[in-house]
Amino acid sequence: MSVTASFGGREGRPPLVQLLTPEGERVEHPDFAFDLDDEAIKGFYRDLVLTRRVDFEATALQRQGELGIWASLLGQEAAQIGSGRALSAQDYAFPTYREHGVAWCRGVDPLQLIGLFRGVDQGGWDPRESNFHLYTIVIGAQTLHATGYAMGIQRDGLVGTGDPRRDAATIVYFGDGATSQGDVNESFVFASVYNAPVVFFCQNNQWAISEPIERQSRIPLYQRALGFGFPGVRVDGNDVLACYAVTKAALQRAREGSGPMLVEAFTYRMGAHTTSDDPTRYRLSEELEHWKLKDPIERVKAYLSRNGIVDAGFYAGVEAEADELAARLRAGCLSMPDPDPLSIFDHVYVETTPQLRQQREDFAGYLASFEGAH
Amino acid sequence: MSVTASFGGREGRPPLVQLLTPEGERVEHPDFAFDLDDEAIKGFYRDLVLTRRVDFEATALQRQGELGIWASLLGQEAAQIGSGRALSAQDYAFPTYREHGVAWCRGVDPLQLIGLFRGVDQGGWDPRESNFHLYTIVIGAQTLHATGYAMGIQRDGLVGTGDPRRDAATIVYFGDGATSQGDVNESFVFASVYNAPVVFFCQNNQWAISEPIERQSRIPLYQRALGFGFPGVRVDGNDVLACYAVTKAALQRAREGSGPMLVEAFTYRMGAHTTSDDPTRYRLSEELEHWKLKDPIERVKAYLSRNGIVDAGFYAGVEAEADELAARLRAGCLSMPDPDPLSIFDHVYVETTPQLRQQREDFAGYLASFEGAH
Amino acid sequence: MPGRDDAGQGAPVTVTMAKAINMGLRAAMEADPKVLVMGEDVGKLGGVFRVTDGLQKDFGEDRVIDTPLAESGILGTAIGLALRGYRPVCEIQFDGFVFPGYDQIISQLAKMHFRSLGKLRVPVVVRIPFGGGIGAVEHHSESPESLFVHVAGLKVLACSNPVDAYWMIQQAISTDDPVIFFEPKRRYWEKAVLDVAAGPLTPLHAAQVLRSGDDVTLLCWGPMVKTCLQAAEVAAGEDRSLEVIDLRTLSPLDLPVIFQSVRRTGRAVVVHESPLTVGMGAEIAARITEECFYSLESPVLRVTGFDTPYPPSKIEEDYLPDLDRVLDAVDRALAW
Amino acid sequence: MPGRDDAGQGAPVTVTMAKAINMGLRAAMEADPKVLVMGEDVGKLGGVFRVTDGLQKDFGEDRVIDTPLAESGILGTAIGLALRGYRPVCEIQFDGFVFPGYDQIISQLAKMHFRSLGKLRVPVVVRIPFGGGIGAVEHHSESPESLFVHVAGLKVLACSNPVDAYWMIQQAISTDDPVIFFEPKRRYWEKAVLDVAAGPLTPLHAAQVLRSGDDVTLLCWGPMVKTCLQAAEVAAGEDRSLEVIDLRTLSPLDLPVIFQSVRRTGRAVVVHESPLTVGMGAEIAARITEECFYSLESPVLRVTGFDTPYPPSKIEEDYLPDLDRVLDAVDRALAW
């Protein structure tokens, strides 16, 4: 594979890496090939459908007042599953608040995500187990963490050893809006200067809440990388095969010691920014209709059906699995206990302070005083 | 003139705009022409020499304990005079702490600069009079101010009117190190998105204190602009003619409404970072020797002499003027009164607060109590 | 001056605080063409709290600016615009997102006037929805006021009700000093009758005694004002007379009003959401103690958020000072 | 453990504070290969104050990292390195330059452990040379400690002398919580005899009574410790017995030591360089008043920088609390 800055051709329409058309046809790309078989594509299909179902169920739970808020990934499933499945076990991923599909690939129980948005915790999974960091809400901040973590991998001697089970990289997710943040650009500087093994995975869903991409950049985002001296590539973010292939190549490149790369997954936020948002205030429904034709799941289904790879039973099986998952999540959500009020004082420090211990005691006493009153 | 992104050719050696060689020979460039006459070049020579003399005198004053610190511009005179002389009266310049040459072009009395480094104030000149902002010490912060100011010019309707006495732009100075700061990159985003009339003038003197340029970027800095969708150009920062021509073109472009441009003036910090610095700890003296051959003043002198434009009397005249200036600065510095201690409380607010008034009164009383004790 | 859509010409209207600030912004923009509104999503969306609703439609994209997603950029360009003679009002989307722009506030905005020996003015208003109580996720419920009050060169305000909010935002915009303007987000939807014809009743940097009392002085601002008024109401039923002062201005503090009250009551409780340590309560307590030492029957007590991050929303109510915790402190003060 | 060049194996040496911290860093790096040093100019130059002098030469560029000029980048990548198991010690070149990285400290570093329910640890040390008195230009003389103490999740230290500095930096590095480590830059060149064999005399989060006295307690840290000791010396000549406590740890505060002293003396003066309003003095005064209400003969007084930016260096001495202003406050406390 050759990944060079030449992907960043600046003339004409920005090149878009695509391996599966919206109609479900496989196409070739000179630089990126999909190296898995149809079994894998079936697996992707399952991932996509289950992820979307997680999203639907969580949205429903929010509507019913069970979650404070939910950030839907509707439309971005392919970008997340494709990139998520490209990761090796030893790679480490840094998400935003919307990477439910990547979480899925990393083995994080979706119930944990639901817990966060329900407000029982701020991230209940163990990032050290899943190699999937906690959600980061401050836009862009995690790009520096990913870069630093990648610098740590370098220092551990786990770049370019040639052993695919040892060489590691980080991947960091962020949105189109995030590219305007100082932190993201600083992470490009650090990653480039130190040649850190980090893949910058930007899901350009074309909106930052109500702001269209034009409010962040007047050129395609993947070209930002050129200004920092590393390659950028735009991939069809609704094409799970292309997202997989490009991310895998970028990770491989990073693990080998060739440094960072920016992957811009060109996609579309089909839903609202979050359940608190009302996109009718700022965008036309035609845009959504247009993007529905590019639905990331439909095209995989079309491929699988058209080529007779699966039968109706397969779809029914996945559907049943999705129903089961949704039911489990709903039940799990509804039975999720509220945290102990006194847990406010836990984990502020590794080693707590006398003052905090005192505050905890005082508050415990205060709470107890009400129990007497019952 | 055509200023396009094509200046940012990424292959091979970065192109360098040069109009006057180190040997003092005029050369042509396809895109940038020097449009002034030899009289102007004589003026530049005077500017260069006087600016350098300001710098020498200030350095001497610092050595003698009269200034707390001084940031020398030695070696960067051409970048500053060339760009400074390209400004129209209505343009507004935002400097770092090292732009003594630009200050000179804007009519700021060097004594004001000396006052700042002496510690009598934090900038005594009136930026509204000189259209030269106060020195900004926090690296990169001023790039956003310049962009905002340029957005103000847009809102004033003073871009693209076609009237050269009205159309205005801002220019903002920063160093190679500064390009790593989030603020600088955010200013690139804002300027690009709003197409603001701002020229980003980066003096790449190849060092950020002890850190060589490789610690900030692995590609030439002018290429950073490409990542943000506006042109960047590298100019020989020791060539006053080229700096003038390129800056003027960039400003003109901005004033016409064609948006921002990045000018990287490739130069060299011939002195220490500041008088507090000891460059022998981190760089080789050969490097300095090499750059002495490219001295920004020598080449203008060579041009003027070689072409018989001036005689010895001209040089003597400038020298005498420099002596006079140095003497005035020295005398001015030595006779500069310390500020009134109570001025600490002035100008914290436009409208002061009762608490601050009280603090002032208390402190006045406290100071007075000592007077009684004498 | 009055907002035109809803307020008509001076007829009193019932408005939420969000709407009142919206009307105040509109009035300021009508009164002075140099006033700009800028921030993330302030345009078509009208801000995530709809505080800038309709402004871009009426004043155009040049005056109501949807910015790139970069807080330092917003604040830094606002400074530049102010240097050019504009009066930018920046919206920070949530309290927790002001910190990427903190440097521009601390080192540039706050110091520009001082640095220039008074020659430059940067009349920028930074609007920050603050505080918890809306069940949000992390970073959406911070109370960082003391991080700004500590910084010389800034003026810091916190509104607590629609009427004040309407006037205070306009007064803030017409102030030549930079102003950090805190809006208690969980009170955005509280309503009051606003009579724009009545004019501002209170000068900008004045505290306001909202309820008189003799036993203990409650000092509060922003979201805690309602809480304290409720506490005073309950206390009244138990024959305790609490004085409630809405500080409104945190920098400068309106100390005379505070001192006068505490000299009379002999007891004070400061109530705020932000963590205890080096919070505003510390400053207010220290000032009162210095000034009213011999009047104090008990130390000034503080009812505050804990010295922890804001917890997940399911236990946020335990973190936030509420009526009971205020009354508990009142009891302690009286029993001292 | 001991620095090898100068300290030999345990022989007491006379060192400056800058050198002592250098030795402490070296000892920490020798003891634990995960310890990294990073920042602007920390490599060949050894930092602008030479605190990291020689470390890159001996530990290599991978462990002593000259970073791009970006504070948020330094702190953000340090967090990432810490997540990977490293223990980065970040140098912020001057106090005024920490603010571009403030967000990473406040919203990430301070909260990562809490957010993860204790699963993640980010043992990052942020070294900040702080305070005035070296005749520097703007932004080179800030005292922002209260802006960090207010933030839950951070531990905050300030050293005042070479011996403490040597041990405290090592203790800070071995702490699993993030630590903001303030170094009083104008004391970098003060000397003391350091006996590395003696071991740390004081636990990390403990204040230290440096001079006992009965009349007034002086509370101070960092650069003001020397000032207060001098004041106590002068006061002794006037038959006033001042107790001087070097707080050393600002978050958490070592309150028992403070209370014990003030209960005895009945009077306290807090001395710090940073502005008065919502400074550390406020918190300390509020705590003392709450805890020692009936022991206090006078309100806790505060001798601090003014509520202004640090002024130009020619009048900086007027801004900084000095011996006379401390004694003046002592007089006022005694005359209350």
Ligand SMILES: Cc1ncc(C[n+]2csc(CCOP(=O)(O)OP(=O)(O)O)c2C)c(N)n1
């Ligand atoms: C520093 C910061 N500023 C503002 C916000 C509020 N906010 C949350 S999401 C968002 C838009 C993000 O857009 P983008 O980066 O494109 O990601 P997307 O939500 O589209 O996935 C904003 C402004 C934030 N979380 N952090």
Ligand SMILES: Cc1ncc(C[n+]2csc(CCOP(=O)(O)OP(=O)(O)O)c2C)c(N)n1
């Ligand atoms: C935010 C910030 N961090 C650190 C510093 C300290 N500092 C002053 S100048 C300098 C190097 C600047 O290098 P460069 O941008 O190349 O400009 P030059 O001094 O070479 O002109 C540094 C690190 C600062 N002033 N501001």
Ligand SMILES: [Mg+2]
């Ligand atoms: Mg987006």
Ligand SMILES: [Mg+2]
């Ligand atoms: Mg430089």
